Each structure stands twice: as structure tokens, then as C-alpha cells.
Amino acid sequence: MSQLHSQTAAITPDYISHTQLINALNLRDLSDQQQGAHAMQRLIEEIEQVLMVLIPTLLIQRCQPKPLVCIRDNYDALGYPAEGAAREARYSRYLDNSHMLRTQMSSAMPSWLRSWRTKPTQPIAILHHGLVYRRDCIDRWHCPEPHQLDLWLITPKQQDSVSSEELWLRISHAVLGRTLPKYSIERTATQHPYTENGQQLDIKIGHREYLEIGEGGLINAKLLAQHGWDPEQYHGIALGLGLDRLLMLRKGIPDIRLLRDPEPRVQQQMQDLALWKAVSRQPKTERDLSLVVDNTLDMDLIGETVRETLGEQSKWIEELKLLSTTPYEQLPPAAQQHLGMQPHHVNQLLRIVLRHPTKSIPTQLANEIRNRVYLALNQGIHHLA
Numbered sequence: 001m002s003q004l005h006s007q008t009a010a011i012t013p014d015y016i017s018h019t020q021l022i023n024a025l026n027l028r029d030l031s032d033q034q035q036g037a038h039a040m041q042r043l044i045e046e047i048e049q050v051l052m053v054l055i056p057t058l059l060i061q062r063c064q065p066k067p068l069v070c071i072r073d074n075y076d077a078l079g080y081p082a083e084g085a086a087r088e089a090r091y092s093r094y095l096d097n098s099h100m101l102r103t104q105m106s107s108a109m110p111s112w113l114r115s116w117r118t119k120p121t122q123p124i125a126i127l128h129h130g131l132v133y134r135r136d137c138i139d140r141w142h143c144p145e146p147h148q149l150d151l152w153l154i155t156p157k158q159q160d161s162v163s164s165e166e167l168w169l170r171i172s173h174a175v176l177g178r179t180l181p182k183y184s185i186e187r188t189a190t191q192h193p194y195t196e197n198g199q200q201l202d203i204k205i206g207h208r209e210y211l212e213i214g215e216g217g218l219i220n221a222k223l224l225a226q227h228g229w230d231p232e233q234y235h236g237i238a239l240g241l242g243l244d245r246l247l248m249l250r251k252g253i254p255d256i257r258l259l260r261d262p263e264p265r266v267q268q269q270m271q272d273l274a275l276w277k278a279v280s281r282q283p284k285t286e287r288d289l290s291l292v293v294d295n296t297l298d299m300d301l302i303g304e305t306v307r308e309t310l311g312e313q314s315k316w317i318e319e320l321k322l323l324s325t326t327p328y329e330q331l332p333p334a335a336q337q338h339l340g341m342q343p344h345h346v347n348q349l350l351r352i353v354l355r356h357p358t359k360s361i362p363t364q365l366a367n368e369i370r371n372r373v374y375l376a377l378n379q380g381i382h383h384l385a
Contacts, residue, residue: 024046031129049378077110079193086336103134105150113227123155137299138320147243164218168237214241215259252276284355292380309376323349
């Protein structure tokens with residue numbers, strides 16, 4: 001069993017089921033041209049064009065590696081600590097003790113680095129793109145299988161007249177300037193296991209709201225050496241971008257679910273990078289739940305549990321919004337007893353926002369969805385209306 005509280009572990013098992021695996025592998029990759037045209041592929045083409053203009057001698061490789069990876073390549077070979085929180089089963093989808101569905105496109109980079117037995121004498125870049133598999137909250141910006149693009153660029157130092165820092169700023173500025181020309185980028189220092197001088201890249205989308213669109217930095221010299229590259233002779237940068245969010249910002253798409261919406265009027269607009277034209281939307285329906293849950297349960301786990309519980313109907317949820325959280329000790333004894341709470345519990349007020357893309361949701365059906373979510377999440381005494 002994983003190192004989780006028993007209540008939480010019951011919601012999220014260590015290994016995904018065969019059905020979960022099949023569903024994940026059958027999900028269409030919107031970045032893959034062989035699976036049908038999509039506007040996301042135009043963004044990737046723009047990024048490739050930027051690189052060719054900036055560095056005319058650059059050798060560019062594009063690759064879509066398989067989603068099943070070794071845990072070693074997803075974490076160990078990239079320098080993640082053995083006790084790192086990212087490894088927890090609540091955030092990662094494990095198949096067994098050695099394999100998993102990748103959580104990041106960087107998982108393909110160690111094997112790519114090792115594949116170069118004869119090192120190139122010119123700058124090289126690899127573009128890896130595809131689906132990554134996580135457990136995530138539910139709102140208009142998040143989904144559990146987002147698309148990610150990783151750009152790693154390595155160049156011989158003796159041929160490069162700029163420093164690693166200058167190379168990072170030049171590449172990241174040019175790529176984002178091309179793909180998001182109407183936005184300014186906020187850079188925040190952060191740490192990554194496989195980079196040095198790492199930065200998180202955010203876009204301001206509200207008065208005080210920022211949206212992360214990527215991260216990266218200088219490729220860690222120790223990582224290069226570990227996989228056969230002499231850091232005295234080579235240096236490079238690593239840039240990871242969230243393709244779903246890039247596309248939403250570029251086109252002005254208000255909801256991540258629209259990227260896969262089968263409605264013909266929507267799909268017609270997913271063929272190019274033209275600005276989004278609003279399609280008539282159905283009214284939203286809201287239901288509030290008072291829940292007793294373990295104090296370790298976060299919105300990512302709640303989102304995963306709701307998706308598992310509702311199946312296809314989970315796609316009708318526009319957002320799960322946490323309105324308030326009250327610890328056990330802040331409630332009067334009568335409320336603790338009424339709710340069936342224990343000291344490790346909290347009382348959460350959760351709002352379900354329902355909006356079907358093409359039809360209204362009847363009141364009775366909305367109530368049934370509310371009740372199923374309540375029964376799946378509530379760990380105290382059930383009080384259904």
C-alpha cells in the first residue's frame with residue numbers, strides 16, 4: 001500500500017485497473033496528425049518554424065513516444081528524489097512496480113540523450129509532444145490528460161557565441177512571442193530536478209490571477225554527464241509547455257472541454273488558429289454539497305474520484321469549486337456528531353457546476369449526479385436531501 005491515510009488510499013489505489021489503462025490509451029492525442037487534424041498541431045508547427053529561423057543550422061527531430069514508460073525514466077533518470085511528492089500514487093498512474101503512464105513528456109529525454117553514441121557537431125533539438133497522465137481538479141483550465149510539448153536543445157559550446165542563460169531567454173521569448181503574441185510572460189524562479197536556474201512561465205488572465213503555461217531552464221550539467229554528454233563541451237535548455245492552455249489562450253477558447261467537443265460547430269473551429277467564435281451555450285446548473293472528508297484529500301484527488309464515479313457524465317461538469325473548509329476542532333460538538341466526523345476529518349462545502357455542451361440537464365438528473373458524487377466522497381454520516 002502507498003504511504004497514504006487509509007481513507008484516501010481507498011479512493012486512489014496504487015495501480016490503475018485494466019479498464020482505466022485501456023481508456024487512457026484509447027484517448028485521442030490531439031497533437032498527433034495521424035489521429036486527425038487539429039489546431040494544436042498548428043501551434044507545434046509554429047514552434048518548429050521559430051527554431052529554424054533562430055538557428056538555421058539546427059537539426060530538429062520530432063517524436064511522439066509511447067505513453068507507457070519505465071518509472072526510472074519518468075523520475076529517477078531525471079533526478080527526482082525517491083521520496084518526492086510527485087511519485088505518490090495520488091498524483092501518478094502506476095501499472096506495476098516498474099511501469100507507469102507518463103506524467104511528463106520529459107520522460108522520453110533520458111533515452112533520447114543515451115541514443116547519441118556519436119555526438120553531433122551542430123546544434124540539435126528534440127520536440128516531444130503528446131498526452132501526459134495525471135490526477136487533476138475539475139475546472140475550465142484542467143483535465144487529467146493534458147497535452148504537453150517538451151523542447152530540449154543542445155549545442156556544442158565551441159560553436160555557440162551565447163551563454164546558456166542567453167540561449168534560454170532567446171528561445172523561450174521567441175517561442176512564446178510567436179505562439180502567444182498578445183500576452184506578456186511572467187517569469188518566476190523555481191526548481192526542477194533536471195534543470196538549473198529554472199523558471200515557471202505564467203500568463204496574467206485576471207486582475208490577480210495567473211495561469212501557468214510552462215516551465216524550464218538550463219539542462220542540468222550532471223544530467224548531461226549522466227547520459228553521456230560532456231558538460232564541458234555541450235550545454236542546452238529544456239522547455240516544457242502546456243499545449244491545451246496555449247491553444248485556449250491563442251484562440252480565446254473559454255473551456256478546455258471544447259478542445260474535444262464533438263459538436264460540429266465546435267470541431268469546425270478546431271482546424272486552425274483563428275479566434276474562437278462563441279457557440280450557443282446551455283444554462284449551467286449548480287448543486288452544493290456539505291462533505292466530511294479526510295484532511296489529506298485535495299481537489300486533484302476529488303476530481304479523480306468524481307471522474308471515476310460519473311464516467312462519461314463527468315464531462316458535463318464545468319467546474320468543481322471548493323467554497324470552504326472547516327477543520328474538525330472548529331466545529332461545535334453537536335455538528336461533529338451530526339456529521340459523523342473524526343479528528344482527522346474536515347467539513348468541506350463543494351459546489352458542482354454542471355453544463356452539458358448541447359442540451360439542458362433536467363433537475364432530477366442533476367440531483368442524481370449530485371447524490372452519486374456525495375456518496376462517493378462523503379466519509380461521515382450520509383444526509384441526502
